Amino acid sequence: MMLYLSPNIADPDDFYAELINSQRDLDEEQALRMNARLILLLANHIGDRKVLTEAIGCARGGGG
Amino acid sequence: MTSYIYPKFGYRRSQEQAEGIVKRHPIVVVGAGPIGLTAALDCAARGQPVVVLDDNDTVSIGSRAVCYAKRPLEIWDRLGCAAPMVERGVSWNVGKVFFRDQMSYQFDLLPEADHQWPAMINLQQYHLEEMLVARCRANPLIELRWKHRLLSLKQAADHATLAVETPDGIFPMEAQWVIACDGANSDVRKMVGAEFTGQFFQDRFLIADVAMKADFPTERWFWFDPPFHPGQSVLLHRQAGNIWRIDFQLGWDANPEEEKRPERVIPRIRAMLGEDTEFALEWVSIYQFACRRIDNFRQGRVLFAGDAAHQVSPFGARGANTGVQDIDNLAWKLAMVLRGDASEALLDSYHEERAYAADDNILNSTRATDFITPKTKPSRYFRDAVLELARHHGFARPLVNSGRLSTPTPYVTSALNTPDHDAMMVGMRPGTNAADAPIAVDGKPGWFLHCLGDGFTVVAFGKVSDKTEIAVGPFAAKLLLVGRDIEDPTGVLAQRYGASPGTTYLFRPDQYVAARWSGFDEAKITEAVLRASGHDTADRTELAA
Numbered sequence: 001m002m003l004y005l006s007p008n009i010a011d012p013d014d015f016y017a018e019l020i021n022s023q024r025d026l027d028e029e030q031a032l033r034m035n036a037r038l039i040l041l042l043a044n045h046i047g048d049r050k051v052l053t054e055a056i057g058c059a060r061g062g063g064g
Numbered sequence: 065m066t067s068y069i070y071p072k073f074g075y076r077r078s079q080e081q082a083e084g085i086v087k088r089h090p091i092v093v094v095g096a097g098p099i100g101l102t103a104a105l106d107c108a109a110r111g112q113p114v115v116v117l118d119d120n121d122t123v124s125i126g127s128r129a130v131c132y133a134k135r136p137l138e139i140w141d142r143l144g145c146a147a148p149m150v151e152r153g154v155s156w157n158v159g160k161v162f163f164r165d166q167m168s169y170q171f172d173l174l175p176e177a178d179h180q181w182p183a184m185i186n187l188q189q190y191h192l193e194e195m196l197v198a199r200c201r202a203n204p205l206i207e208l209r210w211k212h213r214l215l216s217l218k219q220a221a222d223h224a225t226l227a228v229e230t231p232d233g234i235f236p237m238e239a240q241w242v243i244a245c246d247g248a249n250s251d252v253r254k255m256v257g258a259e260f261t262g263q264f265f266q267d268r269f270l271i272a273d274v275a276m277k278a279d280f281p282t283e284r285w286f287w288f289d290p291p292f293h294p295g296q297s298v299l300l301h302r303q304a305g306n307i308w309r310i311d312f313q314l315g316w317d318a319n320p321e322e323e324k325r326p327e328r329v330i331p332r333i334r335a336m337l338g339e340d341t342e343f344a345l346e347w348v349s350i351y352q353f354a355c356r357r358i359d360n361f362r363q364g365r366v367l368f369a370g371d372a373a374h375q376v377s378p379f380g381a382r383g384a385n386t387g388v389q390d391i392d393n394l395a396w397k398l399a400m401v402l403r404g405d406a407s408e409a410l411l412d413s414y415h416e417e418r419a420y421a422a423d424d425n426i427l428n429s430t431r432a433t434d435f436i437t438p439k440t441k442p443s444r445y446f447r448d449a450v451l452e453l454a455r456h457h458g459f460a461r462p463l464v465n466s467g468r469l470s471t472p473t474p475y476v477t478s479a480l481n482t483p484d485h486d487a488m489m490v491g492m493r494p495g496t497n498a499a500d501a502p503i504a505v506d507g508k509p510g511w512f513l514h515c516l517g518d519g520f521t522v523v524a525f526g527k528v529s530d531k532t533e534i535a536v537g538p539f540a541a542k543l544l545l546v547g548r549d550i551e552d553p554t555g556v557l558a559q560r561y562g563a564s565p566g567t568t569y570l571f572r573p574d575q576y577v578a579a580r581w582s583g584f585d586e587a588k589i590t591e592a593v594l595r596a597s598g599h600d601t602a603d604r605t606e607l608a609a
Contacts, residue, residue, distance in 0.1 A: 032442070036449035044459040 092239035099370030100245035101196035106395035108205035121210035126347035131381035153187035163451035250372035262356030276343035379467030396573035410598030421473035435465035482579035491562025528584035
């Protein structure tokens with residue numbers, strides 16, 4: 001499988017709002033800690049090592 | 065509560081020093097630690113006389129290496145000394161990982177059934193060395209020379225000359241081969257000018273042996289960021305005879321001399337154990353670690369083993385365990401070269417195989433270190449996230465790395481292996497160490513590894529031949545048939561080796577699989593034995609003819 005880069009989230013505005021709102025009352029440190037947990041949860045859900053490597057590379061490269 | 069009395073082995077002037085004659089020894093081992101003593105026992109077990117030089121006259125001070133894994137126990141069993149180690153040591157299976165004030169998770173290293181030796185024992189290095197010394201002293205081929213300090217080493221084409229200092233002065237010795245087992249700060253390594261490079265970690269650890277009568281269970285407890293030692297890690301491990309090993313991570317800014325003082329150490333331990341626990345401090349040391357290895361394990365006539373060849377962080381018990389496996393790999397090769405059954409080229413495979421294993425150990429121990437001591441703030445967030453998630457969710461537990469316990473590295477790329485001709489074969493791949501299994505000989509229960517010989521051994525499943533050995537050039541391989549020489553009453557042997565009738569395995573003298581086939585074919589076996597003893601193709605054709 002390849003890293004999926006086309007739109008895949010059903011309700012993008014709602015998802016984005018949920019993500020931002022989930023950190024609204026956190027300070028920066030708490031938010032960064034939460035991000036780390038979130039990345040690990042999502043990475044495990046994906047599982048596929050090739051996809052994870054691709055995603056890490058894509059993110060590291062500025063998302064391009 | 066303090067228990068251990070350090071033995072004094074006593075200096076004796078050697079005959080060659082007394083008489084002033086320069087003697088050339090086949091093998092001189094430098095350093096009488098666990099690796100040097102194992103080297104002496106293994107070379108002697110293969111018929112070679114050995115002289116061991118050590119600048120001291122006692123065992124290791126403090127517990128130092130603590131955990132010994134199954135493979136070294138199998139090697140020491142081959143050398144006749146595993147049983148007292150296991151009897152004296154403590155076996156453990158349960159590990160607990162704590163994060164801040166809560167347990168993150170616990171694991172049980174349930175050992176695989178049907179093995180003779182446990183997955184891991186804990187035993188102070190001084191007890192282990194004392195047992196190895198006793199075993200060496202009982203062997204007429206081994207001469208232990210205490211208070212013999214190596215001053216210099218010069219290499220010639222077919223030997224090395226050593227200048228050795230004793231209480232009676234300086235005298236020269238010659239050695240056809242030198243095995244350097246003189247530790248991470250190896251003088252021999254400096255004498256031959258070998259490179260020793262890798263990564264230093266900017267961190268310091270306090271290690272303490274503590275005698276106490278506490279009712280902690282026999283488990284490995286590892287704390288990340290505990291309330292009694294904030295921001296750092298702590299390890300508690302039980303050893304033999306009410307001695308506990310405690311490791312405190314101190315950070316890079318700690319002052320080693322200051323931190324070693326009992327008035328600094330005792331409050332740390334009290335904070336951890338509680339006010340009511342009575343304990344006595346036996347030994348304290350501060351260390352800083354590095355992951356490094358020598359550029360080549362063979363430097364002319366000098367062969368490096370143990371910490372002299374590679375240094376790893378202590379997480380995962382990969383120091384002594386891998387050093388013992390260096391010797392397991394080296395001793396049979398050296399003995400074959402000394403007997404003239406193989407050329408010196410075989411010794412280059414020692415570097416090839418053990419440098420590969422050292423790199424694997426360094427990789428594992430670097431990864432554990434990166435988890436235990438995150439280098440950046442974001443990596444600390446990931447580390448903490450893993451520990452938080454591990455408390456609730458199984459998925460995060462395999463990511464927790466407080467040290468991956470030592471297991472043998474298979475020599476999958478070794479030139480000594482004969483590649484599988486049949487891609488469908490299951491079981492033990494060439495380059496892996498032989499799995500043990502319960503078997504029976506003449507109806508009596510026993511263990512498979514005990515049946516493997518001192519030299520090459522061929523094991524075939526089924527009555528495929530009438531022979532008991534296969535002649536190979538100048539030597540012979542022992543032939544064992546499952547169903548004739550050994551029985552497999554439980555079927556575990558056949559299962560572990562993926563065997564069906566006709567399956568044939570070739571084991572090296574260090575019990576590693578050199579080759580395997582789905583059928584028995586003497587010509588192929590001969591070719592594989594010659595390949596595994598370092599003969600090149602032209603050589604093999606000539607010897608097989």
